[in-house]
Amino acid sequence: AYDVLVVGGGPAGAAAAIYAARKGIRTGLVAERFGGQVMDTVGIENFISVPYTEGPKLAASLEQHVKEYGVDIITGQRAANLAHNQLLDLELQSGATLKSRSIVLATGARWRQLGVPGEEEYKTRGVAYCPHCDGPFFKGKQVAVIGGGNSGIEAAIDLAGIVQHVTVLEFADTLRADEVLVRKARSMDNIDIITNAQTTEILGDGNKVNGLQYTDRVSGESKQLQLQLAGVFVQIGLVPNTEFLKDSEVELNRIGEITIDERGATNLPGVYAAGDATTVPYKQIVISMGAGATAALGAFDYLIRSSVS
Ligand code: FAD
Numbered sequence: 001a002y003d004v005l006v007v008g009g010g011p012a013g014a015a016a017a018i019y020a021a022r023k024g025i026r027t028g029l030v031a032e033r034f035g036g037q038v039m040d041t042v043g044i045e046n047f048i049s050v051p052y053t054e055g056p057k058l059a060a061s062l063e064q065h066v067k068e069y070g071v072d073i074i075t076g077q078r079a080a081n082l083a084h085n086q087l088l089d090l091e092l093q094s095g096a097t098l099k100s101r102s103i104v105l106a107t108g109a110r111w112r113q114l115g116v117p118g119e120e121e122y123k124t125r126g127v128a129y130c131p132h133c134d135g136p137f138f139k140g141k142q143v144a145v146i147g148g149g150n151s152g153i154e155a156a157i158d159l160a161g162i163v164q165h166v167t168v169l170e171f172a173d174t175l176r177a178d179e180v181l182v183r184k185a186r187s188m189d190n191i192d193i194i195t196n197a198q199t200t201e202i203l204g205d206g207n208k209v210n211g212l213q214y215t216d217r218v219s220g221e222s223k224q225l226q227l228q229l230a231g232v233f234v235q236i237g238l239v240p241n242t243e244f245l246k247d248s249e250v251e252l253n254r255i256g257e258i259t260i261d262e263r264g265a266t267n268l269p270g271v272y273a274a275g276d277a278t279t280v281p282y283k284q285i286v287i288s289m290g291a292g293a294t295a296a297l298g299a300f301d302y303l304i305r306s307s308v309s
Contacts (some may be wrong), residue, residue: 001026002026002099002101003025003027004017004020004026004102004103004299005027005103006030006104006296007090008029008107008108009032009073009075010031010035010036010037010038011036011062011289012108012275012276012291012295013031013036013292014029014065015274015289016106016292016293017066017296018065018066018069018071020104020299021071022069025303028071028072028073028098028100029072029074030079031077035055035056035059037108037109037110038056038058038062039056041054041055041133042055045136046285046286048286077094078093078094079244080092081244081245082245082248082250084268087100088100088102088270088271090103101303101306102270102271103272104272104296105245106277106288106295107240107242108240108275108276109238109239110239110241111234111237112237112238116199116202117201117202118201118203121202122232125208126209126232127202127209127232127234128232128233128234129233129234131154131158131233133284135159138231139163140163140164141164141231142164142230143231144168144212144225144231145166145168146235146236147169147170148169148170148171149175149177150176150177150178151237152168152177153168153175153177153178153181153182154177155235157185159233163231166191167191167192167225168185168191168193169199169212170196171199173217174195194214198215199212209229209230209231210228211227211229213225238276238283240258242256242258245258248268257278258273258278259279264294264295265302269302270302272296272298275287275288275291
């Protein structure tokens with residue numbers, strides 16, 4: 001059995017594995033794909049002390065750093081359930097079970113996709129999901145934000161300070177964001193809001209995004225944004241990768257995020273969690289790394305106080 005078993009190989013999982021292994025305890029890391037969302041990222045400009053890097057490069061460094069500590073790395077495996085017996089049993093989709101005295105859950109999240117033509121094709125070439133990450137790449141340009149909930153309106157306000165113009169498209173007839181955000185967005189003269197708009201296609205020139213097509217749900221008419229669009233930020237939800245915990249006793253919030261305290265502890269003894277899969281309010285690489293370190297230290301504290309061997 002492991003002392004600490006980390007589930008997930010993104011920034012949170014890598015940091016947790018390094019912090020655990022540096023305590024000289026048996027550490028394992030199981031992940032479907034090492035690197036996590038970082039593998040889908042092109043330019044990264046907010047990884048503090050590194051002014052610019054690229055996703056695959058950062059992911060390779062994460063893996064190399066973890067490997068320096070003799071962590072038992074198992075990739076290409078999906079966790080399917082977490083059971084609590086004498087030890088913690090992580091059941092894999094392959095049918096195997098990994099046993100550990102403590103667990104750090106760091107399975108991250110994925111952005112909900114629109115599922116319209118052009119989205120996949122222009123991903124990282126105008127189609128973006130993270131305003132904190134990609135906003136500055138669109139400085140002085142015109143962008144659209146799809147989604148009028150809190151994240152969409154926050155994104156619009158954030159982007160309006162950087163880009164030339166923002167158009168928000170909301171499917172429903174009203175915005176679903178908090179009133180204070182809506183008021184702020186409406187007060188900014190470079191934000192336009194279109195409701196009853198169902199985005200049907202993201203248009204491009206074969207190389208990058210240059211427009212957007214939507215259906216006006218009141219008239220049924222198909223329309224095109226009359227702008228020189230450079231970017232489309234899709235803000236229709238971030239989905240935590242926690243489906244495998246639905247039959248476990250780990251407490252999740254309304255949207256499936258793992259509830260943790262300031263030490264990364266979940267409601268179950270010995271089970272810790274970190275990163276985008278949790279209730280942490282901001283989802284970023286540096287934040288996930290700090291959370292991974294916290295969860296590993298939390299797990300270590302638990303181990304030195306527990307009698308299970
Ligand atoms: P993830 O990176 O999501 O990693 C999750 C890990 O868990 C992966 O290894 C995955 O394979 C594994 N996993 C998931 N489910 C299972 C399962 N059932 N069994 C086993 N393994 C599983 N942040 C920034 O700070 N700066 C940026 O510039 C930036 N740009 C971004 C651009 C894009 C396109 C995206 C999508 C995100 C960006 N982010 C950026 C956000 C950042 O990538 C995330 O906050 C960060 O990767 C979260 O780390 P994590 O370790 O919690 O999860």
